[in-house]
Amino acid sequence: MQRFVSIWFKHLTTDWFTLRRPDLRDIAFVLAAPQHGRMVVTAANPIAEAQGITEGMVVADARAIFPSLEVLDDKPELTIALLRLLAEWCLRYTPISAIDPSDGLVLNSSGCTHLWGGEEPYLKEILVRLRNKGYHARAAMADTIGTAWAVARFGQVKAIIPPGEQATALLPLPPAALRIEPAMVQRLHKLGLYRIGHIINMPQSVLRRRFGPDLLLRLSQALGKEEEALEPIRPVLPYQERLPCLEPIVTATGLEIALKKLLDVLCLRLQQEGKGLRAAAFMGYRVDGKLERIEIGTNRASHHSEHIFKLFEQKIAQIEPALGIELFILEADKVEELSPLQETLWAENGGLGATEVAELLDRLAGKWGENCIHRYLPAEHYWPERSIKRASSLLEKPGIPWRTARPRPIRLLAKPEAITVTAPIPDYPPMLFRYQGKLHPIKKADGPERIAHEWWLEGGEHRDYYEVEDEEGQRYWLFRSGHYDAEKNNKWFIHGFFA
Amino acid sequence: MHSLKDKIAVIAQLQQDILLLEGFKPPANGIGVDVGLEPIKDAFPNAVFPTAAVHEFLSTSIEQGAATAGFVGGILGKLMQQEGVCIWISSTQMLFPPALKTFGIAPHRIIFIKLNRERDILWAMEEALKCEKLAAVVAELQEINLTASRRLQLAVEKSRVTGFILRHQPRSLGNTSCVSRWRITPISSSLDDDMPGVGFPRWKVELLKIRNGRPGTWQMEWSAKQFHIISERRAAPLQELLLKRG
Numbered sequence: 001m002q003r004f005v006s007i008w009f010k011h012l013t014t015d016w017f018t019l020r021r022p023d024l025r026d027i028a029f030v031l032a033a034p035q036h037g038r039m040v041v042t043a044a045n046p047i048a049e050a051q052g053i054t055e056g057m058v059v060a061d062a063r064a065i066f067p068s069l070e071v072l073d074d075k076p077e078l079t080i081a082l083l084r085l086l087a088e089w090c091l092r093y094t095p096i097s098a099i100d101p102s103d104g105l106v107l108n109s110s111g112c113t114h115l116w117g118g119e120e121p122y123l124k125e126i127l128v129r130l131r132n133k134g135y136h137a138r139a140a141m142a143d144t145i146g147t148a149w150a151v152a153r154f155g156q157v158k159a160i161i162p163p164g165e166q167a168t169a170l171l172p173l174p175p176a177a178l179r180i181e182p183a184m185v186q187r188l189h190k191l192g193l194y195r196i197g198h199i200i201n202m203p204q205s206v207l208r209r210r211f212g213p214d215l216l217l218r219l220s221q222a223l224g225k226e227e228e229a230l231e232p233i234r235p236v237l238p239y240q241e242r243l244p245c246l247e248p249i250v251t252a253t254g255l256e257i258a259l260k261k262l263l264d265v266l267c268l269r270l271q272q273e274g275k276g277l278r279a280a281a282f283m284g285y286r287v288d289g290k291l292e293r294i295e296i297g298t299n300r301a302s303h304h305s306e307h308i309f310k311l312f313e314q315k316i317a318q319i320e321p322a323l324g325i326e327l328f329i330l331e332a333d334k335v336e337e338l339s340p341l342q343e344t345l346w347a348e349n350g351g352l353g354a355t356e357v358a359e360l361l362d363r364l365a366g367k368w369g370e371n372c373i374h375r376y377l378p379a380e381h382y383w384p385e386r387s388i389k390r391a392s393s394l395l396e397k398p399g400i401p402w403r404t405a406r407p408r409p410i411r412l413l414a415k416p417e418a419i420t421v422t423a424p425i426p427d428y429p430p431m432l433f434r435y436q437g438k439l440h441p442i443k444k445a446d447g448p449e450r451i452a453h454e455w456w457l458e459g460g461e462h463r464d465y466y467e468v469e470d471e472e473g474q475r476y477w478l479f480r481s482g483h484y485d486a487e488k489n490n491k492w493f494i495h496g497f498f499a
Numbered sequence: 500m501h502s503l504k505d506k507i508a509v510i511a512q513l514q515q516d517i518l519l520l521e522g523f524k525p526p527a528n529g530i531g532v533d534v535g536l537e538p539i540k541d542a543f544p545n546a547v548f549p550t551a552a553v554h555e556f557l558s559t560s561i562e563q564g565a566a567t568a569g570f571v572g573g574i575l576g577k578l579m580q581q582e583g584v585c586i587w588i589s590s591t592q593m594l595f596p597p598a599l600k601t602f603g604i605a606p607h608r609i610i611f612i613k614l615n616r617e618r619d620i621l622w623a624m625e626e627a628l629k630c631e632k633l634a635a636v637v638a639e640l641q642e643i644n645l646t647a648s649r650r651l652q653l654a655v656e657k658s659r660v661t662g663f664i665l666r667h668q669p670r671s672l673g674n675t676s677c678v679s680r681w682r683i684t685p686i687s688s689s690l691d692d693d694m695p696g697v698g699f700p701r702w703k704v705e706l707l708k709i710r711n712g713r714p715g716t717w718q719m720e721w722s723a724k725q726f727h728i729i730s731e732r733r734a735a736p737l738q739e740l741l742l743k744r745g
Contacts, residue, residue, distance in 0.1 A: 003739050005513055020561075047656055072602065088563070220580065351583070351584055351608070351632075352581035352582075352584055352608060354584070354632035355591075356630050356631060356632040356633050357584055357630065359630075360586075360626060360627060360630045360633075361610070363626060364612060364626065367619075367622075368614060368619065369675060372612055372613050372614055373610060373611070373612055374592070374610070374611040374612075374613065375609070375610050375611065376596045376606060376609075376611070377607050378597065378606075378607075384595075386513050387597055388595075388596050388597060388606075391607065397607070398607050400599055402596075402600040402605070402606060403597060403600075404597075404600045404609075406597040407601075407697075408595060408597045408601075409565070409595055409598055410565050410568045410572065410594065410595060410598040410599070411561065411564065411565040411568060411593045411594060411595065412592075412593065412598075413593070414592070414593070444687070444688070444695065444696060444697045444698075445696070445697065446696045446697045467697050468697070469687060469688060469697050471684035471687075472562075472685070472686075472687070473684075473685045473687035473688065473701065474560075474562035474685045475562075475565075475685060475688070475697060475700070481689060481714035496595060496596075497561055497562055497564075497565035498563075498565060498569075498685075498697075498700065499566050499568060499569020499570070499572070499602075499685070499700045499702075
């Protein structure tokens with residue numbers, strides 16, 4: 001035999017607003033949302049309702065009834081979010097708790113009530129707790145969801161319907177208690193059927209012909225003749241592990257052992273679910289109430305406990321245990337899917353996809369930050385400073401091939417440095433140049449290679465690059481900025497060194 | 500009574516044993532990794548360029564540094580075949596990746612690590628050398644002492660990764676446990692038939708120290724994606740021509 005509890009929150013959203021803003025407790029206010037260009041009341045608090053303001057009323061009409069009415073903007077999705085939270089909270093009373101849109105919860109409390117000393121204390125406990133929180137809640141318990149629902153909303157006498165007495169409990173209730181559509185309720189009312197008792201004994205064929213199968217279904221569900229499925233909420237278990245300690249931990253070795261234990265458990269779970277973590281935090285609650293926290297991140301999702309331990313190990317020194325840490329928590333903040341198939345593929349190739357390389361980079365990034373690691377890809381620019389770009393990820397492949405048509409120096413100065421040259425003929429390489437106080441007579445030269453600014457990016461003079469070799473066989477990359485002009489002294493620069 | 504032949508065999512065997520003890524394993528299948536240094540293989544122990552070891556390169560000027568980068572690039576190009584990945588650790592970003600393509604390297608497979616302090620570079624290099632999936636690790640350092648180099652040596656013996664240390668203007672040379680010490684100096688290039696213009700990169704390669712090998716000096720050229728020894732004969736006619744003209 002099953003027992004169900006239905007909880008009805010009559011003023012769910014307004015109660016929530018009142019909780020957030022205690023000043024709303026004693027005034028009439030409504031929540032409103034735009035609908036067809038008008039502001040329509042979506043919820044009214046008990047005080048406003050006492051003034052005759054109901055859901056679905058236009059705000060202007062409501063203001064006409066009660067001029068000092070406070071109107072707040074409704075938040076869409078708030079109801080469902082609140083119900084979900086409340087359903088999760090209700091998991092303390094039963095393992096099966098479900099949302100009953102749009103204003104209630106259904107709990108399957110079969111076999112749970114004895115833990116609270118019976119059904120009455122059980123229901124009372126739930127209601128008292130909810131009311132103490134500030135919610136207007138009503139609840140009922142019965143053998144079927146339908147009856148519990150009906151009694152919670154329309155019941156007058158008692159909230160707990162003894163097993164097998166659904167029919168008696170339903171008799172005095174209005175047809176609306178059967179969870180049927182308002183249009184059908186109106187039709188029943190029109191025909192003078194104001195009580196469920198009026199229809200409960202009618203022949204089924206008659207009811208089906210007049211009102212369709214829906215009414216019959218609801219009726220038999222409420223009476224327990226038809227099974228009704230419940231869709232319980234499944235709370236997402238956070239990727240978190242806890243380790244309480246009998247004695248406060250003070251030493252680094254102790255911290256490491258705690259971390260290792262937590263990591264093993266967490267990584268096992270991640271592995272079983274085919275996931276890997278991208279970011280994790282290790283926290284220690286100190287005896288004096290302070291919280292110590294270290295964080296790590298990885299380049300690729302990983303559930304390799306040794307690797308993650310190494311990342312944390314670099315930061316363990318940052319934890320200050322002081323008088324000792326009594327509770328450790330390991331939390332994976334960011335978890336991603338990990339494809340095991342791909343992993344084996346990468347392991348075979350080695351290369352940039354190798355897990356070991358990613359792990360090495362994680363360790364380096366953990367110690368000095370992400371910014372110390374660079375990888376370059378060719379960019380579609382001739383201007384030397386723009387011809388390479390930073391790769392955004394470890395696995396990004398070059399979109400265009402590397403250019404090798406023109407010689408490029410192996411060492412490039414971050415900024416070209418000015419040099420003094422002697423250039424005999426226009427557009428010829430210089431005869432000698434002076435760089436850092438040393439004179440370099442030029443023996444061989446190639447060039448010029450003219451590289452112009454990309455005008456759509458940046459303006460400026462073009463550069464005429466020469467590859468030159470001096471007496472000693474040292475090779476340089478020089479350029480003249482702009483056209484040769486005898487009158488204005490052309491500026492020459494050194495930009496790189498060839499191998 | 501032992502003949503001379505036997506003695507030579509015994510000595511050769513003992514030398515092999517010493518090499519093994521010092522961490523030089525003979526190549527598993529008889530062929531080592533070909534790093535393109537065939538022309539000077541006689542200088543190396545077992546006649547193979549020692550991979551899974553740390554090599555030290557010295558440079559005093561920027562030009563020498565560039566030549567060293569080129570020479571190391573040539574070796575890296577061979578080491579990084581089959582999707583190999585290299586880590587290049589330095590304090591300044593002066594290497595220009597597009598130029599590496601000329602040395603047979605896919606520049607996007609080099610991961611650059613920029614660190615400011617020498618001790619950080621050493622730490623990163625040791626960590627990187629422990630990673631078996633890397634083809635090579637290059638670090639630009641100024642100073643390295645015996646202890647630090649020993650740590651690196653221990654790391655490479657386990658992981659079989661090849662390490663290169665480029666030392667620019669070192670204050671003291673001292674003793675290191677690196678397997679070799681090189682100095683690469685650029686020398687003037689030349690084109691066939693005395694054509695004008697700059698030719699392929701040419702270096703004076705000095706192998707100052709090599710454990711269990713023979714140090715030496717060679718003149719080498721990088722062309723057609725290979726190292727070539729410049730024969731004196733080829734250089735000679737040019738000199739004569741110049742003299743005649745002069």
